[in-house]
Amino acid sequence: MSPEDVAKQASQERLDIQQAKAVLNAAAKAQGLNLVTSLTDIELSVRRGSVSDSSTSSYSTRRGYEVGVKLPIFDWGDLQRDAMSAQTLAAANQLEATIRAAGSSLRENYAAYRTTYDISRHYKDEVIPLRQIISEENVLRYNGMLIGVFELLADSRDQIGAVISAIAAEQQFWLADAALQATLIGRPTSIGVTVISKTTGTTAASH
Numbered sequence: 431m432s433p434e435d436v437a438k439q440a441s442q443e444r445l446d447i448q449q450a451k452a453v454l455n456a457a458a459k460a461q462g463l464n465l466v467t468s469l470t471d472i473e474l475s476v477r478r479g480s481v482s483d484s485s486t487s488s489y490s491t492r493r494g495y496e497v498g499v500k501l502p503i504f505d506w507g508d509l510q511r512d513a514m515s516a517q518t519l520a521a522a523n524q525l526e527a528t529i530r531a532a533g534s535s536l537r538e539n540y541a542a543y544r545t546t547y548d549i550s551r552h553y554k555d556e557v558i559p560l561r562q563i564i565s566e567e568n569v570l571r572y573n574g575m576l577i578g579v580f581e582l583l584a585d586s587r588d589q590i591g592a593v594i595s596a597i598a599a600e601q602q603f604w605l606a607d608a609a610l611q612a613t614l615i616g617r618p619t620s621i622g623v624t625v626i627s628k629t630t631g632t633t634a635a636s637h
Contacts, residue, residue: 436610436614440616443615446532457515539606539610552599561588
């Protein structure tokens with residue numbers, strides 16, 4: 431999954447974010463306010479790390495990736511903040527905290543997902559084919575009586591070990607994928623707010 435797809439899916443499908451946003455909308459409407467528009471933008475980026483050495487004028491690229499999450503900065507404004515009741519302000523702060531927590535969890539799980547994906551692909555695209563070539567070459571050397579049966583058995587053992595490691599790497603990738611999918615969905619929380627409407631004097635509750 432690309433970083434853009436992950437960020438878009440998280441913004442649209444996180445249950446805890448949608449729940450916190452609904453609570454704030456209900457509290458704001460009870461006061462006759464219109465506060466929430468689009469406060470769930472999460473930007474996830476992956477970039478390859480690089481290292482430069484000014485003394486030797488050298489530039490190299492590091493293996494691996496760095497993952498960053500850009501979260502929205504909330505500025506409710508003085509007038510809006512004054513108009514908000516304590517309950518509505520609490521709901522707004524809860525929404526902000528929920529988005530930040532979601533971004534942190536997303537960053538951690540996507541980093542694990544991307545790392546295990548790269549390792550699994552490394553085994554599949556490089557290690558296993560290379561071990562296969564080495565094995566075929568050793569069979570030819572054995573047929574030419576250049577190596578003995580023990581060397582051939584040792585090579586077969588190494589090839590089996592590489593396959594087992596590749597299977598383990600793929601297992602770790604699918605575990606990381608499952609964790610990422612759970613993070614994209616999120617889970618609802620037991621947040622709630624009760625607001626006294628200024629205009630009608632009635633009580634509006636949202637959970």
